[in-house]
Amino acid sequence: MKDTSKKIFEEIKKEIEILDKCKKHEFEMISFGKYKCLNCDCTVNGNFVAAYRQGYEHGLNVIK
Numbered sequence: 423m424k425d426t427s428k429k430i431f432e433e434i435k436k437e438i439e440i441l442d443k444c445k446k447h448e449f450e451m452i453s454f455g456k457y458k459c460l461n462c463d464c465t466v467n468g469n470f471v472a473a474y475r476q477g478y479e480h481g482l483n484v485i486k
């Protein structure tokens with residue numbers, strides 16, 4: 423595995439671990455296309471928020 427892909431993978435893993443600890447994200451827009459969760463302080467982009475909200479509404483466990 424290349425160093426770059428390994429680093430990206432580690433970052434994603436870290437992000438998932440943070441997300442796992444949060445029961446329900448309450449996203450608030452902090453700047454254009456960037457959102458912060460009021461419960462766990464994670465910062466995500468607009469695409470993630472859209473997917474998360476859709477998954478949540480549909481009762482799917484898309485985050486895990």
Ligand SMILES: [Zn+2]
Pocket residue numbers: 441444445446447448459460461462463464
């Ligand atoms: Zn959260």
